[in-house]
Amino acid sequence: MSRSILSRLGAGLVATALVAGGSLLMAAPASAAGEPNTITVANTAFQSGAGWGEGIKVAGTDFPATTEITVAAGVGNGQSGDGWGSTTVTTDANGAFSTTLIPENGPTNVREGFTASVVASYPDPDPLAEEGARIFSNAVELQIADFVxxxxxxxxxxxxxxxxxxxxxxxxxxxxxxxxxxxxxxxxxxxxxxxxxxxxxxxxxxxxxxxxxxxxxxxxxxxxxxxxxxxxxxxxxxxxxxxxxxxxxxxxxxxxxxxxxxxxxxxxxxxxxxxxxxxxxxxxxxxxxxxxxxxxxxxxxxxxx
Incomplete structure (x- = not known):
């Protein structure tokens, strides 16, 4: 399990910092239905230490068409984060996708002040964007029951x-x-x-x-x-x-x-x-x-x- 400390947060990026596949992902505030780059999660309740069962079922709408999307889960507090795992999926012609994420790590107890969540992202297509910049979806919170x-x-x-x-x-x-x-x-x-x-x-x-x-x-x-x-x-x-x-x-x-x-x-x-x-x-x-x-x-x- 890796951890990364953010020296600075980009403007408008808040909530969760996730480390997935070696890349630092920062989730934007939750989006209302119908807004661009929106994800929903069918199952958000898990038990710490009990595994992911059939996985986290994630659906996305209003993303760019035929674009590779990274879906990641982890915990963060806006300044540091622990990544549990990620997967990639390609959107269809309408910019939609559905996938099941089974993270390699977790779920574990969520520390006070941290939030467990799922977020989707893709590379910023703007040619003037900084190298490695990404566009993020809303973050969907996961409810992790304490370990027994x-x-x-x-x-x-x-x-x-x-x-x-x-x-x-x-x-x-x-x-x-x-x-x-x-x-x-x-x-x-x-x-x-x-x-x-x-x-x-x-x-x-x-x-x-x-x-x-x-x-x-x-x-x-x-x-x-x-x-x-x-x-x-x-x-x-x-x-x-x-x-x-x-x-x-x-x-x-x-x-x-x-x-x-x-x-x-x-x-x-x-x-x-x-x-x-x-x-x-x-x-x-x-x-x-x-x-x-x-x-x-x-x-x-x-x-x-």
Whole structure:
């Protein structure tokens, strides 16, 4: 997500500054029906962190005929803006168009003093216009409901893996239930005796309050990978505003395994589930992660703790 600070606003341009495709777009005041370069949006209500569903359905009238139009969505306050994404569409012989915009980013919570909106624009055809000048439509405001965290879950796949595969192909892991773009979330790995292996590693939480990725597990010697980890049952724990934990097993997957019970950090237990959003980042810890039988626990962190 990019951000641009406007050093100056052109005369008559107010409301929203959107960054889309590397270009700074500034939306003009809302137009009355029948005025040139007018857009309407069929669906304006969205949930922060819940995606765009079928997209933003935009229609335009009274634009120049057979002209390429850029339709963009984002948030701004007239001085700075965050672009969520854009698309292009060509008007028909009557200067009309209809398109569905599914931005690459967002929707996210709208900060106080900012407005989420959609705007359309095209290059200013006036030969005397400044290079890069554009003509803008009215801005249509989007209503973005505040983010609501998903149920807290941890999912690991496959649920059992050999030591060799754990050190090479690794496993897929995801966790949900955190705040949007929450900072300070870490994961740790402990063995069956409760001993932490390696350091706590930070993870990046995305706009959905989730994290996911593929992790490998291996021992290291002075920071250098030295081979597979020992067979056994391990616990991977994500800790932030909530705590979720899953049991993981390395060993002979042909033999039936009855995992031990996860012991949560607090007595309150969470439901199990799955998630497939976000990007998990880990450092060069002693080991990263393996898949195994899944149980999930969580606790709401106490600020006084």
């Amino acid at each position: 965290p998903a149920p807290f879950t941890t999912t690991i796949d496959p649920i059992c893996i050999s030591g060799v595969d754990a050190a090479t192909t690794g496993v897929n892991v995801s966790a949900t239930g955190f705040g949007q773009f929450e900072e300070g979330v870490v994961y740790t790995l402990t063995d069956a005796a409760g001993t932490q292996i390696g350091d706590a590693e930070p993870v990046n939480i995305d706009e959905t309050g989730s994290v996911a990725g593929t992790l490998t597990l291996q021992t290291t010697l002075d920071g250098v990978p030295s081979g597979p980890i020992a067979d056994g049952v391990y616990t991977i724990t994500f800790t932030g505003s909530v705590t979720t934990a899953g049991l993981v097993t390395v060993g002979n997957c042909d033999a039936p395994v009855t995992p031990a019970e996860v012991v949560p950090a607090a007595p309150q237990l969470a439901n199990t589930g799955s998630s497939d959003a976000g990007i998990l980042v880990g450092g060069s810890a002693l080991l990263l992660l393996v898949g195994a039988a899944l149980m999930v626990a969580r606790r709401r962190q106490n600020a006084a703790a």
